[in-house]
Amino acid sequence: MSKKSDLEKKIKDSEAELEALEQKRLRSMSSFIEALVRKETPSEEDVEFFKTYSDLIELERENLRQLRDELELLKIK
Helix, strand or coil, rough: CHHHHHHHHHHHHHHHHHHHHHHHHHHHHHHHHHHHHHHCCCCCCHHHHHHHHHHHHHHHHHHHHHHHHHHHHHHHC
């Protein structure tokens, strides 16, 4: 497989992973917001899920940026 098509596949996979992580964070955010609306303190578990998914999203976004940059460099050559 060529380097370009390999990168394109990795980008597609990374975008899918990012979307899945964002969906999971949305679910954890809904319980977090529900607690705030009820004027309750969110559970530590909900807070940890939100933080964990946020961190994973940032890592995946950085990975996606690197893959796209690498692909752009290949296109220039």
